[in-house]
Amino acid sequence: MSAPSLTPTVSASAHRASAYSARLAQVLSKLNHASLDSAIDLIEKTWQAGKQIITLGNGGSSLTALHFINDWNKSIFLNTGVPFRGRSLVDNVGLIMSYANDIAFEEIFVEQLKNILNPGDLVIAISGSGNSENVIRAVKYANTHEGVTLGICGYRGGKLKNLAQHVVWVDVDDMQLAEDVHFIFGHMVMQRLARMPV
Numbered sequence: 001m002s003a004p005s006l007t008p009t010v011s012a013s014a015h016r017a018s019a020y021s022a023r024l025a026q027v028l029s030k031l032n033h034a035s036l037d038s039a040i041d042l043i044e045k046t047w048q049a050g051k052q053i054i055t056l057g058n059g060g061s062s063l064t065a066l067h068f069i070n071d072w073n074k075s076i077f078l079n080t081g082v083p084f085r086g087r088s089l090v091d092n093v094g095l096i097m098s099y100a101n102d103i104a105f106e107e108i109f110v111e112q113l114k115n116i117l118n119p120g121d122l123v124i125a126i127s128g129s130g131n132s133e134n135v136i137r138a139v140k141y142a143n144t145h146e147g148v149t150l151g152i153c154g155y156r157g158g159k160l161k162n163l164a165q166h167v168v169w170v171d172v173d174d175m176q177l178a179e180d181v182h183f184i185f186g187h188m189v190m191q192r193l194a195r196m197p198v
Helices: 012-029 033-048 059-080 093-102 105-116 133-143 158-163 175-193
Strands: 053-057 086-088 122-127 148-153 166-169
Touching: 012 175, 033 053, 033 122, 033 148, 033 166, 033 175, 053 059, 053 105, 053 133, 059 086, 059 122, 059 175, 093 105, 105 133, 122 133, 122 158, 133 148, 133 158, 148 158, 148 175, 158 166
Parallel strands: 053 086, 053 122, 122 148, 148 166
Antiparallel strands: none
């Protein structure tokens, strides 16, 4: 018996890749560049003031929140020598589970903010739907405790779009495409603040 061929065949999968790329390109073409630049300016201003930049989110958005801080803390400091005081509320699993178990999952971010939020700190809340209750509660807390809030969302923007003081909204009813653009936004911030060539 001959071994099965390992050569991929041209099939519908090639067309799926092309279709996905085309849909992403369409979303990118409709982005509000002014809102993106405004959000980047906000992060830069917060950084230069020596304030904390705090990220949070659920599911895939929690990984986006971590990715932001990974890139920003490392690359911005290495390229400028100016400390970037970034932290994420999703990187301590034990702490998250403790709050979820002892209080409520809806409070996992608020309880952390109570301990670390200082006036002028920037809370970046990421939610594809814009309706995650623990994210909404965190933004409400920051808004009423001298924090600055930036909501990053997709779909119709949900509650987050109207609640956050500043917003990056990806107008698309597709979680993966929204998350793609959220990641791109994080890279825009890194390259701008790290003074990397455009």
